[in-house]
Amino acid sequence: MKKAMVLIAAMTCLSLPAAGLAAPRGLPVGQCINMGNSLEPPTETGWGGHAIADADFANIAGAGFKTIRLPVRWDSHAAKNAPYTIEPAFLARVKHVVGAAQAAGLNVILDSHNFESMHSDPIGSAPRFAGIWKQIGVAFAGQPTATLWFELENEPHDKFTNANLLEALSPALAAVRATNPDRPVIIGGEYWSGIDSLATLTLPDDPNVYPTFHYYEPFQFTHQGAEWVDPSPPLGRAYGIGDDAERLVRDVQKIRDYTARTGLLPFMGETGAHTTVPLDQRVQYHAAVTKAFAPLGVGMCMWAYTNTFPFYDSDKKAWLPGLRGAVGLPDATTAPASAAASPAPVAAGERQPTAELQALDDSLPGTLINDPSALDWSTFGTIMKAKTVKSADIPGGGAAMQFTLQSLGVAAYDAGANVPIRTALRGKGEYVAAFWARTVKSDAPDGKGRIGVRFQQNVAPYAGFGDTVLTVGSEWQLYEIAATADRDVPRGQAVLGLQLAGARQTVEIGQMIIVEGAKSIRQAAAPAASAADPELPPQLVGKGDLLNDPANRDWLLYGEKQVAKATTTNVYGRVATLLTVSAAGANAYDAGAAVPLRDGIAVGDRLRIAILARTVSASTPDGQGKLAIRLQQNGAPYDGFADNILVVGPNWRLYQIGTTASLALAAGQGQLALHTAGAAQAIEIGPVYVLREGTPSAGMGE
Template sequence: MHKFALWAVAAVVSVSAPVLADQPTAELQALDDALPGTLINDPTRLDWQIFGADQTSKPVKGENIPGGKAATQITIAKAGATLFEAGANAPITAGIKSGTDVVVAFYARTVSAETSDGRGRIGVRFNQNVPPYSGFGDTTILIEKDWKLYQVAAKANISIPRGQAAVGFQLSGAKQVIEIGQTIVASGTTSLTTKSGKTEQSATTDILPQLQGKGKLISNPADKDWAVYGPGATHQTVPSPNIPGTGGTALLVRTAAAAANAFEIGAIVPITDSIAEGDVILIGILARTAPGGSPDGTSKLGIRVQANDPPYPGFGENVLTLGPTWRLLQVKTQAKTAIDAGKGVLALYFGAAAQAIEVGQVFVINTSKLTPSSNQ
């Protein structure tokens, strides 16, 4: 069975959580960063609009409920003349433009169903939750007795303004008791599951979905044995559970005070391949300000691609502003000098201030050297 590669980063589902704000929580931001496409709902919510005269509903919780350990149980007293007479609407937090790929994945199970095969029926539809209730992607799914992950993808043939979009779960296809659990909706992608069926992001070797197909990886994300240098700083490996792309650990660097130059405190990430002058290099860094790392939660991380021998010729100097939430920051730069294989590094500079920074994973990608899979 396919499962979400990224499911564990979502928070435990609440039936009364607030609406997703413009500034998401750390858990939701981590999920958004890790998902293919863009997250357009709040998976921690189950306080959906339940509708229909012949239904009752209640929240249920349990350790055996996958995703968020909570679900909504909906009882349909009798089959309707149409599938959509009773059901639930899970709100979408963004607008949808015509032509956009949209996908929903959700956990569900049938408690009981008066059907020939004992399986429940759920109609899934992306719809405008105001008159005339236009929608797309209508799909009917047979729901098994055991918890299982279901997925529906569709291309929008209408535009729906922000605040009016929802995923409709239509339940009047049978007299039944259905439980629907954690639900994730994303745009700009046709699938939220991995082809390999792995249950979590590979600890050290996988490129995050938003970097896949962008070129040839020329660093080794599996290698975190970076050289750390500089006075007035400490560093250690710390756990980073449930944050895809960190490999379960992060490098924590604390600086007691700003250095005269930010580059005086740093870490060296090896680059494995050669770089030709004119190559376009994409740098992806998963990082955050460590808890308690600064009064306002921000920090500054400098970066530079360079040769690791004097006089250290290089390019791509940049300063990244980090916040308290894990983010994948991406920077493109063009090589101003050639660097031989095994001689290049990505330098990380921590000395801009008294601060604490966690770096989870670093990806250096040569976009001028597409791999066969990059063209797919």
């Protein structure tokens, strides 16, 4: 179970892949349920729940479930020093539970849950983690691979990211493979394995490794009132409002995209809603998620059997009405309507203007096209928490939305909010948005917040205009952006997008006023000035020492079928280069660019490569670009290391790769090669960064 994350959701059903296409490789999870909050607490009833009984598995199998997921907190039951011995009694208990589930005809996913040091120090904790998994592998080596699967670690987060995932997990995977060469092993990605982690999840080269993701979207709905979330999302959020439906369509497409790119079908390791949500709403939510994902063949593990987010009432010895039917299982019961049902929710942006709003409209230039009194903005992003704050000191009505970024996004649009607009946006129309904002705290070098703002469509391809990044100080101030539309956006799909993941920050945004047909709302309007771009983007500050000059665009460009063009971008750096390849080469290195390194590299140096890039066009099956990279000598024989292929999407993103140098490169004799001839494509590349993490190795030639 995740501690805190902000995700997004909706309702729809999409068709199966066309007949004749190769079926993606995935585990036959089917309908699955988590044995949550049983073997993760200090004792099985340590968090006020019920201990697992053997009879539970017959009950689960009888309900139609095919698989159980067994979260186990091995970390709390193993020695801190080598050989990291697991408590014999605890290991015996886990083996008994697994055997009881298998005896009932159920598949078992045996999971490592809440191994806290792996998340705070994944590389440093890898030896102990591997030592524990070595013992698990030995204990279960004789079990059939068709019914018992290992999941290495639940919901990587904090410092445990996709950039270091393989390095951190490889020792444990090797330990498992020593005794279980063919057993399915499951790996989830960063940010609590949210669905967006699949975009950059790289799995080991192992035919028996499978991907997973977790789905609690929207978090404001599924975790409302959850006492372990700080601050807890407020109670009362209904499901199916705002753009819930459209967002689920987009999330399902993310699975389609991942499957098309990798040939793998991930399964949903967790989904559910807290008991603070009325049962009828929980039933509605599960039905929507199942209807959307099941046609793709995605197996789904509900959180949970009993204890938290329960499907089964262990005290009454009864399944909760309606939930089994909602997830596609036989169920003669239906969920009761809420005892105090509230009026049907009104979609955000569809309220009729009140006399007060009409008076405000009359006082403004142009025409008011949103409801400034509403803060029911839809939020998105796996790394952000949002809540409403109220105070008489907040200008414009005494209320604001507070957004806390728990970590940096790869790009600013990885978390934020959409403010609904009541009308269509018309090409060549003039639009102004003004809002009160302040920064509570920020890890940006200047201590100020970063808010990206754009008028846009809230469905794919998310076309928009007026992109602006505001630098927000610590005092309340009225900020304003103005833009002329270069496209039409239909009514019901128009929003003002707020992109907030450009810094690790807490910002508050108050009353929002959006007007059509004006150039400014306030007198002497002037957008807040953006600070000069730092040498490093926020994600890389403090990560190490630069070995190249990101401002130096004097790259060696080569390839007969490649054309280079200088461009500009407002993301991190101001200069970019568009590399267009007219036809794929025999080798990816037949065209590309060479970024010079200023400093030397020694064998054993820990390095981080970060490249800001986007694909303008690509003649690849998924339409995404292929950028091969390599650290190498800048002269024959061009020996090198860190060979990787980046799959570059259509939006600006900072792609990061971690590596350990296996070859020394003297100062002035190294380069980062960017190979573009892997496809006919046009890739725009902004600033490039090569950093040495930690202290330079001794004896390195500078």
